[in-house]
Amino acid sequence: MNFAWDDDELNPEQSAAVIQNGNVFLIACPGSGKTRTLTYKIAYELSKITTHRDFVLAITYTNRAADEIRERVEDMGVDASQLWIGTIHSFCLEWIIKPYYIYEPDLAQGYSLIDLYDREKLLEELCLPYKLLKVTFHDCDFYFTPDGLHLACKNGSKVNAVKVVLTEYFKYLKKHRLIDFELILWYAFDILKNNQIAAKNLAGIFRNILVDEYQDTKELQYEIVSYILRKSSATNFFIVGDPNQAIYDSLGGYPIGLDDLKIKTGLDFHQMELSKNYRSSERVVSYFGNFNLYKTNIEACGKDKGYQSIVSYDREVSKDKLVLEIARIVKHNIVELAIVPRQICIIAPWWVHLASMCRKLSAELPEYTFDGPGMVPFARDVENxxxxxxxxxxxxxxxxxxxxxxxxxxxxxxxxxxxxxxxxxxxxxxxxxxxxxxxxxxxxxxxxxxxxxxxxxxxxxxxxxxxxxxxxxxxxxxxxxxxxxxxxxxxxxxxxxxxxxxxxxFENRTGITVSTIHGVKGAEFDAVIAYGLLEGMVPHFSDANGQESAQKMLYVVASRARKNLFLISEVGRKRYGNEFYGPTRKLIDCNFRYDNF
Known part of the structure; x- marks a missing residue:
């Protein structure tokens, strides 16, 4: 018996996406119930399984998202025993590398995973000879595409040193039979590329493959999934996301277009959309519409549609007064606007600014708790x-x-x-x-x-x-x-x-969230306060597609807010020498009637 739902549980766009047969390319605007739609789609496909040999595969961007969706499916009374849901790294490790590692020469003699702490410590040691160039492990991010290794670092004065560091890093990993997160993807890709039996076996197991947040998916991940899809005419592909929120370009994020997806997979797709925003007020939706790069359809439809939102932009507060100003905004939202602390989020582009801000706000506002970076006693290292x-x-x-x-x-x-x-x-x-x-x-x-x-x-x-x-x-x-x-x-x-x-x-968060722009993707809050909106930070100074990236990041920031949005480009933050950061150009160019606050 197929899983069913009442008319008031899904809107027509959501229902159409859930019941659509074949392959679906779904563009979902912020607050459109993307996770809800994906959850119902998974439940619907699970209910159609008629043999114990078939599984549904769902790939999420985070483990937290996987946990949330699985729990929702189980809460709806659907048997999830034939659902595998998790990140692409977990999938590659469990379903490709562990069963087929002997076919990969570098892994055939055995392997172990290097955890995040040991990886960071190793890279810190390898960077020591380049201290004068200010090369740190933060500069050593990389990713793979089908044609090989790519560096995330675009700083010309550091690139050669980073290449040497990574050469030594890979030598160390090979010598000690270790692999990291990026190598998990590379070896999984290589196994499927050179071993058709592995791809065919997986195609015979998974009758539905679903991918969430496609705009943050790496090209190598599409290749991995495509090898499986090309081995079965009976496997359907459901892919959902929002190209306007593709802010992981520097780490290999690849917001694939429909035509490219058709070529890569050899499949035809039904292109569909979720255009109803149930999160934000009309004023907030109108504001982030200014940064809608792909001109997708967005309509405010939620219960807060008519809320009289505050949307302000401050270009005058000094860096030295920033903590006091953010504290003032926080107190106003709680005391005057009756917004509970857990529905407030403070955002900055870089983690390095947030740990200090979190601690200073804790001292300035001791009556409230803050959930942010630098405040937890151990790392969330899911591989340890x-x-x-x-x-x-x-x-x-x-x-x-x-x-x-x-x-x-x-x-x-x-x-x-x-x-x-x-x-x-x-x-x-x-x-x-x-x-x-x-x-x-x-x-x-x-x-x-x-x-x-x-x-x-x-x-x-x-x-x-x-x-x-x-x-x-x-x-x-x-x-x-x-x-x-x-x-x-x-x-x-x-x-x-x-x-x-x-x-x-591991408790549910009750305090004010403090996070980066990348860290709050997928989240929503009644009030969002964003600072550090400065050219060189938003966009990052090394970003080759700077203005486009800035537009996407501002879209993400603004679309997190349900009711109120406070944007800050503080004055007096030093860049280098006697130079100071100026406001993000995309913000200056935005013609909007801001509120005085």
């Missing part, structure tokens, strides 16, 4: 096994968390099995029961986790010395955590070492 275990260790057993914790437990057991552990008759329920039985009276966060991990190892009779990868992940996890806690304590966040502070990492 001990990080995965910490998610269970730091969350309480509850009905609302049961399904999520069960899924986490399953991931951990799969990792253990991949390390060669034999856990016969020990399932995810047993693992959760074991974790829940560990009771500790420890108030220091790091000590709590050390004791929890030790107790778990003892309960499961695991000898760490038999598993070098497990030991390395353990060492890395605590080195990174101790470094972060020490830094937070140094900067006045004394409570950072407390177990309550650690638990906050």
């Amino acid at each position: 096994i001990w990080y995965k275990i910490s998610r269970i260790a730091l969350t309480e057993p509850s009905p609302g968390m049961y399904i999520r914790r069960m899924r986490w437990a399953k991931e951990i057991l799969v990792d253990f099995e991949n390390l060669g552990m034999h856990l016969d008759n020990f399932n995810n329920k047993d693992f959760l029961r074991t974790c829940n039985s560990i009771k500790l009276d420890e108030h220091d966060g790091i000590s709590y986790l050390r004791d929890f991990f030790a107790a778990l190892i003892a309960e499961m009779s695991i000898d760490l010395e038999c598993y070098p990868t497990l030991m390395q992940h353990h060492q890395t996890f605590f080195e990174s955590s101790e470094k972060r806690v020490a830094q937070l304590a140094k900067e006045g966040i004394a409570e950072a070492s407390d177990i309550k502070y650690f638990r906050k990492l």
Whole structure:
């Protein structure tokens, strides 16, 4: 029996996209219910499966998005046992590299994943000889396309040094049989390119492939999916996103056009759209329409459509007064406009500006909490096994968390099995029961986790010395955590070492969000405050498509807001020498009647 819904659950555009047979290329404007539509499409296709051999594959941009969609599908009463949903990296690792690594010469003798902390530490060491050129690991981002390696760094004075650093980096990885996130994609692509059996097997498993946020998908990812699609005439492809929000160009983001997609996949598509914005007021929609590069259709249709929004632009506040001004805007929204703190977001283009801003605002507004960078005691390193275990260790057993914790437990057991552990008759329920039985009276966060991990190892009779990868992940996890806690304590966040502070990492956010433009994609807030809107930051000074990129970034910033939008190009931020950043040109060129605030 096919999954069905009431007329008031989806609008006509959304319903049409869900029930459309064949291949669909769906352009979705901000706030149009893209995730809702994708969720219903997945549920609908799952309900049509008639054999245990067929699966639905859904590729999301983040693990958080995957968790959210899976939970929604399960909440609708649909059996999700034949759904695989996750990031492209997780898919490539689980379905391509692990089963077929012996066909890839560089992997045939075995491999391990280098986690984010060790990767950063290694690149920092390799950059040391180029300190005078100010080369850091931040300059060493790269990505692959079908024709090979591409550097994210466009700074002419650093490029040659970065090439040398990355040459040494790849040598080190090869010598120690390590792969990182980008190499996961490259090797998956190479396996499918040279091994038609692998692509054919995958095509026989997945009858539907869905890709979210296509505008942020890399060209290599399209190639990986295309190898599978070309091996089956029975597999349908559903791709959804918004080209106006393609802000990952410098890291290989590839907002593919429909004609190119047809050529790459060899498929015909039904081009469809979601044009109803249910998020923002008419005034906000009218504003971000100024940055609608691809002239897609957008119509304000939500409950806040008629809200009398404040849209302001400040080009006069000085950098030295910026914290006080943002604090004033925050208080006005909460006290005068009755907006709750968790519905306020503060955005800047670069992480380096945000950690300091987050801490200064915490001091200026101690009555409110802030969820932002530099405020968490350990990194969200989803490839580190001990990080995965910490998610269970730091969350309480509850009905609302049961399904999520069960899924986490399953991931951990799969990792253990991949390390060669034999856990016969020990399932995810047993693992959760074991974790829940560990009771500790420890108030220091790091000590709590050390004791929890030790107790778990003892309960499961695991000898760490038999598993070098497990030991390395353990060492890395605590080195990174101790470094972060020490830094937070140094900067006045004394409570950072407390177990309550650690638990906050996995609680639903209740404070004011502080994030980058890239970090808030997909999110929405009643009030958005964006600063650092300066030429050289928005767009980035090394961006070859600067003005187009600036237009897309401003579109993303403005379209996060439901009700109020506050834009700031502060004065007095030094660039180099005696030069100062000026306002983003695309903002200056925007002819809009701003509010005085």
